Amino acid sequence: MKKIRIVVADDHRLFREGLRRLLELESDLEIVGEAKDGAEAVEIILEVNPDIVLLDINMPIMDGGQVMKRLRGANIQSKFMAITAYDDEEHLANLSALGINGYILKSSSMPDLLSALRAVSTGESYVDPKVAGKLLSSFQKQKKENDVMQLLTQREKEVLFWLSQGFNNLEISAKMVLSEKTVKNHVSHLLKKLNLSDRTQAAVLAWRMGLVQSMTPPPSNYSN
Numbered sequence: 634m635k636k637i638r639i640v641v642a643d644d645h646r647l648f649r650e651g652l653r654r655l656l657e658l659e660s661d662l663e664i665v666g667e668a669k670d671g672a673e674a675v676e677i678i679l680e681v682n683p684d685i686v687l688l689d690i691n692m693p694i695m696d697g698g699q700v701m702k703r704l705r706g707a708n709i710q711s712k713f714m715a716i717t718a719y720d721d722e723e724h725l726a727n728l729s730a731l732g733i734n735g736y737i738l739k740s741s742s743m744p745d746l747l748s749a750l751r752a753v754s755t756g757e758s759y760v761d762p763k764v765a766g767k768l769l770s771s772f773q774k775q776k777k778e779n780d781v782m783q784l785l786t787q788r789e790k791e792v793l794f795w796l797s798q799g800f801n802n803l804e805i806s807a808k809m810v811l812s813e814k815t816v817k818n819h820v821s822h823l824l825k826k827l828n829l830s831d832r833t834q835a836a837v838l839a840w841r842m843g844l845v846q847s848m849t850p851p852p853s854n855y856s857n
Contacts, residue, residue: 637754640666642674643689671695675703682709690717701731712753720764729836732799735759760840784826792819797839
């Protein structure tokens, strides 16, 4: 059995050690590194190239978002999952704009954490049900889910999906085999349709509506 290789980055030593002991009870999981701050996390991730980085948002030297930014252009295949006490929209918005793969609360159960790790390891996105429910309840006060998604064409939904993964227009154009100008137009149209002002709001919407969690990566078989 191929194990899921994990790096745990958190500035609380007892939390890291406790998490290591619990995760290593699982036959398909392996802790390959621990970091007490953002700088150490970057160093270890570059060295061991884990499958998943379980990342605290608030850490000394560099926070979780800064770690992701620092590693953006690095030649690693790691997926990033935030484990945090914050359940507010602002933190999820910031991380989703950077392309976070998973978001789970420290108050969640171990079975929930294990499910999240295994889902993220297979390429799925995961957001803690407590957070997802809170965001969806908030947004439903403004629009119903079906009303929102029906405003978009299929291609606009696919652009929104890649946008929510933290990709810029040039990277999305490569994924969808479209010109960068075409992608820019799609982004402009979907923002206008959804009455949003920027890409970060669009990324949050994708998480709220379950698009990130339910949509498999669209095939890259388009032409201009």
